[in-house]
Amino acid sequence: MQNKTLRIATRKSPLALEQTKYVQKKILSLYPDLNIKLVPIVTHGDNILNKSLSKIGGKGLFIKELERALLENKADIAIHSMKDLPVNITKELCLVSICKRGNPLDTLISNNYRSINQLPKGAIIGTSSLRRQCQLITYRPDLIVTPLRGNVETRIAKLDQGQYDAIILATEGLNRLSLKHRITQIIPAELSLPSCGQGAIGIQSRIHDKKVLFFLSHLNHINTFIEINAERAFCRKLESGCQIPIGSYAILKKNKIWLRGLIGSPNGKIILRGERIGWYDTGEKMGYSLADELLRNGAKNILNNLNIKQSYCI
Missing domain, CATH: 3.40.190.10 (Periplasmic binding protein-like II)
Known part of the structure; x- marks a missing residue:
């Protein structure tokens, strides 16, 4: 070249x-x-x-x-x-x-509270992600989750103006913008499973x-490619038009992949989770297999309901 x-x-x-x-x-x-x-x-x-x-x-x-x-x-x-x-x-x-993937996890940013557990009842949380909203409401149904759009700097400015008690963003985006100092809590995957390919x-x-x-x-980066290929296979099997609350996260270590996946309703009342562990060259099959399991366990009903409600999406 x-x-x-x-x-x-x-x-x-x-x-x-x-x-x-x-x-x-x-x-x-x-x-x-x-x-x-x-x-x-x-x-x-x-x-x-x-x-x-x-x-x-x-x-x-x-x-x-x-x-x-x-x-x-x-x-x-x-x-x-x-x-x-x-x-x-x-x-x-x-x-x-x-x-090569950076940090795939979500981050809480707040000027007054150090963690999700410390947020008071009725605290207003900003996020643009149905996936984050779904998991957060399940964990803390007493919180108020409201939409938050704009670039990273705009979202943080709205927090600083007092429009929100906390906001949730992707950790790696903050790292790339030299805003690591704004991170209050890196949220563990057990509480907020990342989006497919995040980071x-x-x-x-x-x-x-x-x-x-x-x-x-x-x-x-071959390890990152293998991980995300498994995540995308899971989402590909479940994807249905407009954005829906789906998370998938794979970790490759010593030639073994640990894949976790979830799908839920936007209101957090239903969340289906599953996981697979297998060899590095079976990631795509694992993704499809895990999605099939969740579809059998009720994900199909979630998808059907969302498709009916969101049939107007462009």
Whole structure:
């Protein structure tokens, strides 16, 4: 790729740009003579901030414009937070690489309380995630969970203005924005199981662009790829249109994968959980198997009810 230009599509949010700079640095470490051009894009999801994601079509709204840039040859690759990338990718595109995962867990930020357990009854908690809402309400039904949209800095500003007693964000996003000092509590997975792919950055490209696929495949972190492949298999089996409360989290250690998954109702009244442990090369099968188990145990009813209620989603 020497003396060539690589065009990178990215969202314009501060976090997305930081993630893109991280990938850019990785690419230049392999190909120092490569010319890189950023193609910043404002997505539909970035423009609609007064509605919850579940009501406007889910996380895919952050992806469509970036994928269009690839399909229209306005960019060569696109950088995504893996938790935002739909499990079913447009057929002309593919996931080239997944970079080494950072911290996948959720974080509580509060100016007055040190943990979820210390929050008083009736405390107002801000989150844009049905997954976080579902688990939090199950654990602390006495709390009030309200929608919170905007980039990371905007959400923290709303907390500092006193609109919320606490907010929940992704830990790795705070780390990348040098906001680690704002973390009050890193929430254990037992209390808030992460979103599929949370904490990792994915690189997407056109499936027939063999040169890009070959060179950028060197950025793939194999352990992270194996973990997230298992998580995405679980979600792929359960995914049903708009955003629904689903969590999946895999840990690869000594060639064994520990996969946990959950699906619940947005009001937290129902949460189904399960787990699998198996060899590293069975992650995808484990994901499908675990999803099948939850479907048999009631997940199908949850999905059917959500589909009826959310049939208006775009």
